[in-house]
Amino acid sequence: MNIVLLGAPGAGKGTQAAKLIDEYNLCHISTGDMLRAAVAAGTELGQKAKGYMDAGDLVPDDVIIGLVTERLAEPDTEKGFILDGFPRTSAQAVALDAELSKLERPLDAALLIDVDPEVIVGRLCSRRVCRDCGYIGTVADTVCPKCDGEMYQRDDDNEATVRNRLEVYEKSTSPLIDYYRGCELLVTIDGDRDPEVVYADVKDALGL
Numbered sequence: 001m002n003i004v005l006l007g008a009p010g011a012g013k014g015t016q017a018a019k020l021i022d023e024y025n026l027c028h029i030s031t032g033d034m035l036r037a038a039v040a041a042g043t044e045l046g047q048k049a050k051g052y053m054d055a056g057d058l059v060p061d062d063v064i065i066g067l068v069t070e071r072l073a074e075p076d077t078e079k080g081f082i083l084d085g086f087p088r089t090s091a092q093a094v095a096l097d098a099e100l101s102k103l104e105r106p107l108d109a110a111l112l113i114d115v116d117p118e119v120i121v122g123r124l125c126s127r128r129v130c131r132d133c134g135y136i137g138t139v140a141d142t143v144c145p146k147c148d149g150e151m152y153q154r155d156d157d158n159e160a161t162v163r164n165r166l167e168v169y170e171k172s173t174s175p176l177i178d179y180y181r182g183c184e185l186l187v188t189i190d191g192d193r194d195p196e197v198v199y200a201d202v203k204d205a206l207g208l
């Protein structure tokens with residue numbers, strides 16, 4: 001199964017992706033995680049991306065499209081994949097369609113996790129992530145409940161940057177909802193509920 005996850009930053013895409021991957025052994029392609037790894041490793045890509053990420057702006061399309069195209073060429077994606085945080089612009093969606101039709105691996109669904117923006121500001125400012133396994137928790141998790149790793153706050157999870165990320169989402173990414181509706185791939189789930197309840201609906205909607 002090949003899935004695109006849509007939704008504002010903080011809607012719960014990463015949390016739902018982690019659950020699907022655990023249960024169905026899909027390949028998780030998170031452009032945000034790939035970029036943060038590049039920043040941490042100090043690669044040329046990381047140096048290019050860091051300024052955009054710290055401001056909550058989008059990394060240029062050509063950079064991110066190249067990154068995803070290379071990742072999709074890796075053999076582990078053949079078992080099925082979840083794209084998390086990509087596409088985020090119309091140009092990225094068009095490039096993805098072209099690449100997937102070349103690979104003859106069409107999308108099965110575009111899953112929108114829908115959450116009100118004001119709920120998201122509160123969520124992101126209290127979000128903490130495990131440095132070791134990537135578990136997504138809250139400020140209440142002093143250590144990772146999954147692996148005892150160190151929990152940290154992402155540089156871009158502060159209120160000013162979060163508000164800019166939400167504006168960028170509204171302007172550049174939310175038009176993709178209509179794009180995927182037009183392709184008859186859109187599935188919308190109310191994400192403002194307990195993650196387990198959301199996940200049950202996600203599986204239902206995907207016919208899993």
Ligand code: AMP
Binds near residue numbers: 031032035085092165
């Ligand atoms: P995320 O972890 O998905 O919230 O992404 C963190 C940051 O990485 C975003 O605010 C952007 O600066 C950058 N980023 C991630 N994915 C993309 C993308 N598809 N296009 C452009 N920038 C991206």
